[in-house]
Amino acid sequence: MKRTFLCLMAMTGMLTLSAQSSVTIGSDVDTNEVISTIMARRSVRKYLDKPVEHEKLEAVVRCGINAPSGMNRQPWIIRVVEDQKLIADVTEVYKNENAEQVRRDKDFKNMFRNAPNLICVCTPAGGGGELDAGLLGENMMLAAQSLGLGTCCLQGPVRFLVANEKCKFFLDRLDIPADYRLNYIIAIGYPDEQPEARPRDAAKVKFIK
Numbered sequence: 001m002k003r004t005f006l007c008l009m010a011m012t013g014m015l016t017l018s019a020q021s022s023v024t025i026g027s028d029v030d031t032n033e034v035i036s037t038i039m040a041r042r043s044v045r046k047y048l049d050k051p052v053e054h055e056k057l058e059a060v061v062r063c064g065i066n067a068p069s070g071m072n073r074q075p076w077i078i079r080v081v082e083d084q085k086l087i088a089d090v091t092e093v094y095k096n097e098n099a100e101q102v103r104r105d106k107d108f109k110n111m112f113r114n115a116p117n118l119i120c121v122c123t124p125a126g127g128g129g130e131l132d133a134g135l136l137g138e139n140m141m142l143a144a145q146s147l148g149l150g151t152c153c154l155q156g157p158v159r160f161l162v163a164n165e166k167c168k169f170f171l172d173r174l175d176i177p178a179d180y181r182l183n184y185i186i187a188i189g190y191p192d193e194q195p196e197a198r199p200r201d202a203a204k205v206k207f208i209k
Contacts, residue, residue: 037146042197044150046107047189051084051116056147060188061119063143067135075129076136077122079174087112090170094160111160113152115187122180133183140186150191155184 029035057080069075081087087110094111095102102108112118121137123129141151161167162182176182 033146037142039197041142041145042150042195043152044187044189044191044193044195045113045152046191046193047113047115047150047187048192049109049116050190051082052149052189054082056149057082057117057119057188059147060140060143060149064119064136064140067132067139069129069132069135073129073132075124076133077176077180078136079120079122079176081118081120081174083173084116086170086173087116087118090161090167093164093166094157097160097164097166111157112154112185113187115152115189117188119186119188120174121183121186122174122176123183125179125181130183137184137186144188148190149188150193152187153184154187157185158182 061078061080064078065074065076091110091112107114119140121133123133137153141153144151161170171182174182
């Protein structure tokens with residue numbers, strides 16, 4: 001699970017060398033919509049209280065499953081949570097277990113960074129598919145950005161859900177096959193913040209000519 005998250009974050013970093021770095025992009029490339037979307041994407045942790053339309057969630061997921069995978073195995077299972085009550089019910093478990101942390105967060109609404117919808121990505125329980133799942137996730141986050149949506153890749157809630165028996169009802173609703181496990185969750189919704197880009201270390205990039 002940790003390896004998948006690191007792969008996903010590494011790919012995000014490689015794809016989002018920001019304008020703050022020493023890299024200069026040519027004017028022709030500057031106007032490219034795909035590159036503009038990549039450069040604009042940020043992790044969003046504040047969302048409007050507005051569920052994402054089903055059609056947009058479908059479009060995001062379609063982009064995800066069109067990601068490349070080794071030998072076209074497509075080793076992922078995806079569950080999109082639109083049930084607001086399900087999110088609220090499992091959040092109650094989280095609140096009871098983390099009462100002090102919740103009290104400190106004046107903006108707390110739910111355990112998924114307050115996002116109104118979730119995209120749950122699962123990979124084979126025996127291992128494998130982590131890199132492919134990372135490619136899947138990056139496709140979905142960039143597609144969401146292009147549709148005016150914000151996203152944040154989460155693993156903390158996954159650890160809580162898997163470790164706490166009281167959350168079994170949530171995992172049961174996801175209907176994950178026995179030979180798969182929940183790997184990471186993408187919080188998705190309409191952003192209620194516009195985070196600034198953090199510097200990227202372009203010195204880590206070397207071109208071999």
